[in-house]
Amino acid sequence: MKATVYKGNKTFSVIEKEIEQPVKGEVRIKVAYSGVCGTDVHIYHGMMDKRVKMPLTIGHEMSGTIDAIGEGVTGYSMGDKVVVRPLDDRGVKPSDKGFNHICEDLKFIGIDSPGSMQQYWNVPAFTLHKLKSETDLKLAALVEPLSVAVHDVRMSGLQAGETAVVLGGGPIGLLVAMVAKEAGAQVIVSEVNEKRIAKAKELGLNAVNPTKLDLIEYVKEQTEGRRADVVFEVAGVQPALDVMTEVAGIRGRIVMVAIHGQKKEIDLFKFFWKELKLIGARVYEKEDYEKAITLVTANKLPFTQMITDVQPLSNIQKVFEGIDNNPDGMKVLMNCQL
Known part of the structure; x- marks a missing residue:
């Protein structure tokens, strides 16, 4: 072999x-x-x-x-x-x-x-x-990364009708966005790479470049000032950490998907002021795999x-x-x- x-x-x-x-x-x-x-x-x-x-x-x-x-x-x-x-x-x-x-x-x-x-x-x-x-079987090879996205969305407690902001439009970020949209959420993807923005739009997602518009104001406009119910931090860079507490609304949930190997600066005051929750999400469980398989099979x-x-x-x-x-x-x- x-x-x-x-x-x-x-x-x-x-x-x-x-x-x-x-x-x-x-x-x-x-x-x-x-x-x-x-x-x-x-x-x-x-x-x-x-x-x-x-x-x-x-x-x-x-x-x-x-x-x-x-x-x-x-x-x-x-x-x-x-x-x-x-x-x-x-x-x-x-x-x-x-x-x-x-x-x-x-x-x-x-x-x-x-x-x-x-x-x-x-x-x-x-x-x-x-x-x-x-x-x-070609699509089935996506089950593992899709299970990551399914787990992230499940851990967030996302409900139909809520707004989710996904910070980062790489493979996992776009899978998270797709799963969140499938769950009935309004989804906004924030990504700086124009080709990845184009891919997100090709997938039927609302994607914007935070270097070309004010992401906080955009999210407020899209939600009548409520901001996001859930924020998925998938980018793993400081600008995403800076903005995640800003785009989250009152009692919003922030899901840490990205892996940060070193300590980073986060605005903890916003957690106090808006009663935010920070949720860690790592890999997946059996039920996430079964959900991902169902999505791929369908x-x-x-x-x-x-x-x-x-x-x-x-x-x-x-x-x-x-x-x-x-x-x-x-x-x-x-x-x-x-």
């Missing part, structure tokens, strides 16, 4: 290796597509070299079919279409209070252990979610337009170099059988 490995120094290799039989409790998946995530790009840039044990096959956004079933695995059949929820929570403790998806000893498959950017992939059966036979949202490119697995080095040279892109998929 063909597999890719990250070797450090912005270098991937394509190798040949033996197909392995699944051990007890595992299944082997014939991987159809594997999406390139922002975290994968961080790995490529060497930002996670202290965590990633090289050489490592990375990747966690995927779809495929069951190719072999290990001892003790029930409920699955050969050829079943599946996706993997790449959270290994076998280190869960009572102190984690039942929140296994963010347990202290959580291992992320595709970062802390081998991932999906290979032709065949052995995974624990407890990570699987079964798809319907009619599900498009295919009523323009998911196809989120896919920028599909490339053969053998082109992995060029794919990551291309992402560096084309930051405007949305989602690149690897065809793992080519």
Whole structure:
């Protein structure tokens, strides 16, 4: 079989290796597509070299079919279409209070252990979610990032008729906006990249550039002065942190989606003055995956337009170099059988 490995120094290799039989409790998946995530790009840039044990096959956004079933695995059949929820929570403790998806000893498959950017992939059966036979495997590769968006919106408590402002129009930001709109919210996307603004509009979203208009005044105009009920901070930059407390209305909820590796300045006075809530949202739970699968299977949202490119697995080095040279892109998929 063909597999890719990250070797450090912005270098991937394509190798040949033996197909392995699944051990007890595992299944082997014939991987159809594997999406390139922002975290994968961080790995490529060497930002996670202290965590990633090289050489490592990375990747966690995927779809495929069951190719072999290990001892003790029930409920699955050969050829079943599946996706993997790449959270290994076998280190869960009572102190984690039942929140296994963010347990202290959580291992992320595709970062802390081998991932999906290979032709065949052995995974624990407890990570699987079964798809319907009619599900498009190309779109199913979006289930993992879509589950992030579903989780973010669920954590926000967003209700139909409310206004949501999404700060950041990258892949996750636009998926959050799509899920929020599907839930019945009025959605405003704030993004500085004109090509991403155009993509948002192509997806049927209201998107504006905060460097070309006053975002606070715009949100007030769109809400008769009430401002936003929910703000999703997805950009991960200081200007977004500065404006999130301004566009939020009284008793608004701010969901922290972006990852901030260092301490940042936030206007805490606004939390007191408007009785705001700050909500952390990390990865996803089983119900978020099932909701995302339902959305993808129904295919009523323009998911196809989120896919920028599909490339053969053998082109992995060029794919990551291309992402560096084309930051405007949305989602690149690897065809793992080519």
